[in-house]
Amino acid sequence: MKAIVSKRYNIIMSVGQCRNAKKLELSEVEGSLKEHNAKLWDYAAEIRRTNPGSHVEVFLEPQPDNTMVFDIFYVSFKGVVDGWLGGCRKVIGVDGCFLKGVYRGELLSAVGRDVNNNIYPLAWAVVNVENKRTWKWFLDNLMEDHIGGGSGHGITILSNGHKGLFEVVKERLPDVEHRLCARHILANFHKKFKGEQYFKPFWRANNCTKETSDNNVRGHKMLGNAEVMYAEAKRFELGFGHMPKFWVPYVSGYKEFEVFSGNERYVVDLNQRSCGCKGWQLTDIPCVHAISTISSLNLDVEAFVSNSYTKASFLSSYEYNIHPLNDSSEWPRVEGLLTILPPLRRRLPGRPCVKRKRDHAERELSGHTRHTVSRAGIPLRCTICYQTGHNKATCPSKPTPTPSTAGPSQSTPAPSTPTLDVNEVPLKKAHVKRAPMKKTL
Structure with a gap:
């Protein structure tokens, strides 16, 4: 910015002036943080008006001066909840990320998986800081919306190794199956x-x-393409290939078989819908051992597939819509509530970190790995006498300073300089290190 102004207008600006000008322009375009927080009540009212039944909560933190500052904002749309309950698998992935816009808080999000293993957004919340308290508040609202409370039986949660999140899941959802990414x-x-x-x-x-x-939760389609996904789902057909060869089932009991091929053998139970390889239990889709058993009985393999993978379940996940919102100037005005002020800035000890600390694997993938040469195995050499085995701090030839007895108007004589042998100086020219000059009062 400084170079552009100097070239275009022939004016020299300081870095501080450029920074203030940029801050002023951004505040005029995007609005100040105080104006954004004051519209949260109106924003919540607009979501409830356009999407009836949606869950929106604003949590404030009281201050000693009787003012209220922003703490947490939670949103879960009604159409998303109905779609997840209607056809998605009961798997939820939770994570958080930093916000880099006007508000420097954190975004907590929860996503699910549809029957085609695509990402299905469930809920999100903006918080001031990611800790145990905010995660507990977020999961309480999430479980209330998507499973009606309870202890999380039949739900699988995927997350990273955040310590606060681990403790909350143990306390709030003791029956949930907690897995790591x-x-x-x-x-x-x-x-x-x-x-x-x-x-x-x-x-x-x-x-x-x-x-x-x-x-890990993987996928490519987002909920914004719900109409496209719904149209594509109408063309889906569930089907299996030909009967797997080389697997021979033998009857061991009522709907219990022993399937073997060579030296491998597995137990298949059609009543429990289980196999010794555990592939059927993990995916709810019959494995090759189960398919060979079912086909030997002339039964329909599709009847043993979980309903979560059916075409009807996929259509029910995307038959609900999220209605759009109007411009902020058209939002309903909510009167009589306290004005929401921006959150207090958290000042951590030490110099603030500007850039995010990248993981080692991220640095390698992005090509920003800094390769440094290790000094292991290189002999230590003194910069005074140029001998190995010590440094200048422990050099025996280091001049010892003598206490000065002269008056304030006399100068201290320079210490004597040791004589050096030219043959003992490797790779450098012989020179004499001069003592620093001192100013005479």
């Missing part, structure tokens, strides 16, 4: 064990069905 596990694993040779074995172990593994 596989990408975060790999990042922590890479800190201790270096090398790319661990990546492929890790993902092979993660996708193994013989032991319960942690899976």
Whole structure:
């Protein structure tokens, strides 16, 4: 900005003037933080008007001077809740990220997975800081909307290793199945064990069905494309390929079979809908061992697939709409409530960090890894006598300062300089290090 103004208008501006001008322009375009917080009551009223039944909450923090500052803002749309309850799998992923706009708080979000393994947004909240208290408040509202309270039975939650979130899940949802994100596990694993040779074995172990593994929420479609997803779902047809070969089932009891191929054998129970490989239990889709058993009985394989994967379930996930909102000038005015002030700035000890601290794996993927040469194995060399084995702080030839007995008008004589042998100075020219000059009063 300083260079552009100097070139265009032939005016020299300081960095402080440029910073103040930019701050003024941004406040005029985006509005001040105080104006944004004052419209939260109107924003919540507009959401309730356009999307009846939606859950919107504003939590304020009282101050000693009887004012109220912003603390938490939670939103969960009615159409999203109905779609998730109607056809999505009971898996919820929660995480938080920093906001870089006018408000420097944090965004807590919860997403689910539809029957096609796509990301399905559930709820979000803006908080001042991510800690145990804010996570508890967020999960309380989330569970009230999506499962009607309870202890979380039948729900799987995916998250990172945030300590406050771990404690809240144990206290608030004791019956939930809490799993960690596989990408975060790999990042922590890479800190201790270096090398790319661990990546492929890790993902092979993660996708193994013989032991319960942690899976990350993945997907490509967002809820904004609900109409497109609904149209595509009408063309879906559920089907399985030909009967798996080389797996031979033998009857062991009522709807209980032993399936083997070579030296491998698994127990398939059609009543419990389970298999010894645990693939059927993890995905709710019959594995190759179960398909061979079901086909040997001339039964329909699709009848043993969970209803969550049916076409009707997918259509029910996207048959509800989120209605748009008008411009802020058209929002209904809410009168009689306290004015919401911006949150207090949190000043942490030390110099504030401007950039986010990147993980080691992120630095390698982005190409910003700084390679430095280690000094391990290089002999220590003194910069005074140029001998190895010590530095200038412990050099025996270091001149010792003598106490001065002269008056304030006399100068202190310079210390004597040791004589150096030219042959003992490697890779540098022989020179004499002069003592620093002192000013005479």
